[in-house]
Amino acid sequence: MYINFVKIRKYPYIFSGIIIAISIIGIILFGLKPGMDFTGGSLLELDISKNKITSEQLNEVLKSLDVNDAIITSIGDTSLLIRTKEISEDKHQEIIFKIREVFSEVEENRFESLGPAIGKELRDKSISGIIFVVLGIALYLTWAFRKVSKPMSSWKYGIVTIIALLHDVIIPTGLFAYLGHFLGWEIDSTFITALLVILGFSVHDTIVVLDRIRERLHLQPSIDFGETINQSINETMKRSINTSLALILVLVALLIFGPISLKIFVSILLIGTIFGTYSSIFIASPLLLDWHKFVNRKK
Amino acid sequence: MQDIKQIRSKTRNLYGLIIIVIIAVVAGFFSYGNFNFLPNWMKTPFRLGLDVSGGTHLIYEADISQIPTSDISTTMSGLRDVIERRVNLFGVSEPRVETAEIGDSYRLIVELAGVKDIKEAIQLIGETPFLEFKEQRTEEETNFIIEKQKANDSEYLYVDPYFVPSEPSLTGKYLKSAQLVFNSSTYEPYVSLQFNDEGADIFEQLTSKNINKILAIYLDGMAISLPTVRDTISGGQAQITGNFTTDEAKLLVERLNAGALPVPIKLLSQQSIGASLGEQSLNLGVKAGIIGLILVIIFMLVYYRVFGFFASLALLIYTALSLAIFKLIPVTLTLSGIAGFILSIGMAVDANILIFERSKEEKKKGLDKFRAIEEGFKRAWPSIRDSNISTIITCLVLYNFTTSIVKGFALTLLIGVVISMFTAITATRSFLRIFMTKESK
Numbered sequence: 001m002y003i004n005f006v007k008i009r010k011y012p013y014i015f016s017g018i019i020i021a022i023s024i025i026g027i028i029l030f031g032l033k034p035g036m037d038f039t040g041g042s043l044l045e046l047d048i049s050k051n052k053i054t055s056e057q058l059n060e061v062l063k064s065l066d067v068n069d070a071i072i073t074s075i076g077d078t079s080l081l082i083r084t085k086e087i088s089e090d091k092h093q094e095i096i097f098k099i100r101e102v103f104s105e106v107e108e109n110r111f112e113s114l115g116p117a118i119g120k121e122l123r124d125k126s127i128s129g130i131i132f133v134v135l136g137i138a139l140y141l142t143w144a145f146r147k148v149s150k151p152m153s154s155w156k157y158g159i160v161t162i163i164a165l166l167h168d169v170i171i172p173t174g175l176f177a178y179l180g181h182f183l184g185w186e187i188d189s190t191f192i193t194a195l196l197v198i199l200g201f202s203v204h205d206t207i208v209v210l211d212r213i214r215e216r217l218h219l220q221p222s223i224d225f226g227e228t229i230n231q232s233i234n235e236t237m238k239r240s241i242n243t244s245l246a247l248i249l250v251l252v253a254l255l256i257f258g259p260i261s262l263k264i265f266v267s268i269l270l271i272g273t274i275f276g277t278y279s280s281i282f283i284a285s286p287l288l289l290d291w292h293k294f295v296n297r298k299k
Numbered sequence: 300m301q302d303i304k305q306i307r308s309k310t311r312n313l314y315g316l317i318i319i320v321i322i323a324v325v326a327g328f329f330s331y332g333n334f335n336f337l338p339n340w341m342k343t344p345f346r347l348g349l350d351v352s353g354g355t356h357l358i359y360e361a362d363i364s365q366i367p368t369s370d371i372s373t374t375m376s377g378l379r380d381v382i383e384r385r386v387n388l389f390g391v392s393e394p395r396v397e398t399a400e401i402g403d404s405y406r407l408i409v410e411l412a413g414v415k416d417i418k419e420a421i422q423l424i425g426e427t428p429f430l431e432f433k434e435q436r437t438e439e440e441t442n443f444i445i446e447k448q449k450a451n452d453s454e455y456l457y458v459d460p461y462f463v464p465s466e467p468s469l470t471g472k473y474l475k476s477a478q479l480v481f482n483s484s485t486y487e488p489y490v491s492l493q494f495n496d497e498g499a500d501i502f503e504q505l506t507s508k509n510i511n512k513i514l515a516i517y518l519d520g521m522a523i524s525l526p527t528v529r530d531t532i533s534g535g536q537a538q539i540t541g542n543f544t545t546d547e548a549k550l551l552v553e554r555l556n557a558g559a560l561p562v563p564i565k566l567l568s569q570q571s572i573g574a575s576l577g578e579q580s581l582n583l584g585v586k587a588g589i590i591g592l593i594l595v596i597i598f599m600l601v602y603y604r605v606f607g608f609f610a611s612l613a614l615l616i617y618t619a620l621s622l623a624i625f626k627l628i629p630v631t632l633t634l635s636g637i638a639g640f641i642l643s644i645g646m647a648v649d650a651n652i653l654i655f656e657r658s659k660e661e662k663k664k665g666l667d668k669f670r671a672i673e674e675g676f677k678r679a680w681p682s683i684r685d686s687n688i689s690t691i692i693t694c695l696v697l698y699n700f701t702t703s704i705v706k707g708f709a710l711t712l713l714i715g716v717v718i719s720m721f722t723a724i725t726a727t728r729s730f731l732r733i734f735m736t737k738e739s740k
Binding site: 045047088089093107108109110111112113114115117118121122125126128129132133136137140144189190192193196197199200201203204207208211235238239242243245246247248249250251252253254256257258259261262265266269 | 350358401417418421568569570572575576580584588591594599638642644645646648649652660685686687690694695696697699702704708709
């Protein structure tokens with residue numbers, strides 16, 4: 001099977017262009033909803049498998065204790081999740097006491113309370129994490145492409161890799177802007193972690209193709225650049241898809257059978273992996289060709 | 300000549316393979332650890348994170364505003380020691396108490412695994428300071444308060460009708476040491492207190508003020524001794540003679556010496572996970588991991604056939620080896636750590652896929668099966684190395700610059716990636732060299 005990716009490249013360009021536009025619009029319009037990790041707040045999970053109480057009943061009780069901002073969601077039909085502003089340990093005990101008094105056989109599964117100071121710290125740490133990963137990857141790119149010079153200089157490979165990387169990160173982020181707006185999904189430190197892991201994957205997948213282009217340029221410098229790119233994509237495509245497939249298989253297993261608390265994390269990784277593979281095949285290398293053509297036209 | 304060389308390298312390969320298999324089997328038993336015939340050291344359990352074993356993670360902020368900068372680190376380690384002693388009194392298995400400096404603030408992190416009564420634990424850590432001396436109220440005051448309480452006046456409901464904190468206040472802060480002593484004639488145990496100079500002065504004032512009255516000694520808000528003052532006491536020595544058993548007196552001395560906190564602390568955050576929720580998450584995580592592993596193996600078998608079979612063997616060796624290493628280090632397995640490991644299972648076959656694809660290409664170029672495989676291993680190495688570098692960079696950054704939840708993930712993924720580079724290459728190559736040769740000859 002030999003596909004002429006270079007010839008059909010405008011379709012993936014259009015497809016990606018549309019999705020990225022939608023993602024950016026979502027991010028601008030709705031923004032991202034910061035989770036408890038970043039804002040501080042409290043979270044209480046109740047086990048209601050023995051006594052099915054409803055969110056309304058629970059809200060009544062909370063209101064009687066002056067907790068008016070509680071957001072109650074159910075996880076499956078065995079637990080209820082209550083989110084509030086940060087509450088003190090005393091208030092927490094008061095709430096638990098009251099809940100046990102009103103409803104029998106309701107157990108506390110989990111309680112988390114984060115002060116705003118910790119929230120700020122996690123936010124800062126996430127930001128520095130992103131900066132360091134990007135820096136580390138940029139350094140790695142400079143190293144990986146140090147030997148390329150013709151027909152395009154090495155920094156251009158770097159730029160193309162970074163474009164592919166932005167592509168792979170913007171799409172899940174945009175998706176989260178919509179999910180945040182319509183379903184209340186929040187951005188927490190696991191979201192940032194997933195994005196950073198996607199960064200790593202995406203870069204490596206893209207580098208594989210670009211690396212092959214570089215190798216071919218060395219071996220057969222006379223062949224047309226477009227043809228070289230096309231051959232390189234075709235040669236590396238199988239390994240690209242297969243390595244991603246192995247990863248996708250375990251991610252799907254985690255998504256379907258794994259614990260609920262990992263679902264958001266796993267779904268971002270899944271989306272990122274799929275788009276990362278796609279972009280390294282359909283976007284990154286063809287872009288290199290268009291850049292090359294654009295520069296030459298000017299001359 | 301050629302033949303001898305081949306035979307030699309074959310025996311070498313065979314030895315290599317035997318060693319790998321032995322390591323794998325030992326690692327497998329060690330990581331499973333659930334057989335009766337195993338020696339005890341192999342039965343060590345995994346170290347589980349609080350989110351899968353159930354437990355509480357508390358972050359306190361220490362108020363060091365009154366402490367000169369030069370004393371901060373000694374104060375913090377003092378604080379840690381006091382808290383550690385208190386937590387130990389609580390009888391938690393393997394409690395962790397750590398200090399951390401974040402920006403300008405000083406933190407104390409306490410991890411308690413498997414505590415049922417978190418409320419009590421939090422109280423024990425944060426409050427206990429309190430050895431306190433109280434003076435007797437006048438009779439009118441006492442009667443007045445009791446009347447009010449009988450009338451259910453909410454303002455007086457929680458007021459102690461008999462005693463009031465001494466003026467000037469005398470607390471555990473002024474305590475130099477406490478000692479368990481036995482009365483030389485009755486052999487009853489009592490606790491002897493020695494105040495520091497300031498405390499001795501206050502004690503002298505209080506005793507002279509309260510002659511023939513009770514000067515009550517309270518610990519954690521409970522009266523533990525109600526001695527009547529006979530005379531002014533100078534020199535700062537006091538005795539608590541309750542009707543103690545020796546054990547009670549000993550415990551009291553321990554708690555008094557464990558002492559008041561050197562600086563006030565404030566609870567910034569707590570995370571408590573119930574044991575049942577933790578166990579449920581763990582089971583689901585393990586289940587997902589096993590299913591993921593099986594899916595990857597099926598994929599490799601279907602797509603790469605014989606090669607895939609050996610890659611799958613290498614993957615199983617990888618799994619056993621990493622789990623054994625998690626136990627050895629030991630790595631604390633949190634839920635995100637388990638996720639990281641499961642992810643690494645998907646990435647572990649990466650190297651094999653690279654090698655097999657490369658071998659196929661080499662074969663297309665006209666090389667025979669063997670040479671194609673050998674070339675595949677040789678030529679795929681730079682891409683294997685490169686492709687793992689970016690993941691390793693990400694993991695290192697995540698490990699060093701983020702929070703504990705993310706750390707667990709980064710660590711298992713990092714260890715996984717490094718080990719998989721070894722197993723996917725070394726183990727698979729040994730298998731192929733030994734078995735492929737036989738098959739094709």
